[in-house]
Amino acid sequence: MLVLLASLAVGTLIPDAKFLFYGYIVGMVFSFAMSFAYVVVYMWTELGLADMFTFGAFDWEWAVLFATWNVGKIMFPQVILLSLLGVIAGAMLRELISY
Numbered sequence: 471m472l473v474l475l476a477s478l479a480v481g482t483l484i485p486d487a488k489f490l491f492y493g494y495i496v497g498m499v500f501s502f503a504m505s506f507a508y509v510v511v512y513m514w515t516e517l518g519l520a521d522m523f524t525f526g527a528f529d530w531e532w533a534v535l536f537a538t539w540n541v542g543k544i545m546f547p548q549v550i551l552l553s554l555l556g557v558i559a560g561a562m563l564r565e566l567i568s569y
Contacts, residue, residue: 477553481560482567494557502545509537 484490513519513533 473549474552477556477565478560481557482564484561484563487561489558490561494554498545498550498553501549502541505541505545506537509540510534513537547565 480493481490484493510533513536519533
């Protein structure tokens with residue numbers, strides 16, 4: 471609900487549709503990257519999987535793969551759809567208010 475309300479507010483504040491679209495894409499990529507980095511650091515430090523992922527020469531790739539899967543399951547179906555709906559509704563609301 472918070473993602474929907476925040477994207478609705480941003481959609482009403484940004485006046486240009488082109489800027490709104492590109493900002494949405496950049497925001498989603500940045501959000502995914504930050505979540506991905508957090509999951510990798512969490513698995514590495516808090517879960518104590520550093521020894522398991524550094525056993526072989528390139529075993530850190532498994533940590534990256536697991537982090538991508540976990541963040542992807544969380545982000546892509548719900549968060550991106552809700553954010554996109556909020557941005558579109560906010561842009562429509564801005565146009566409605568401007569008349």
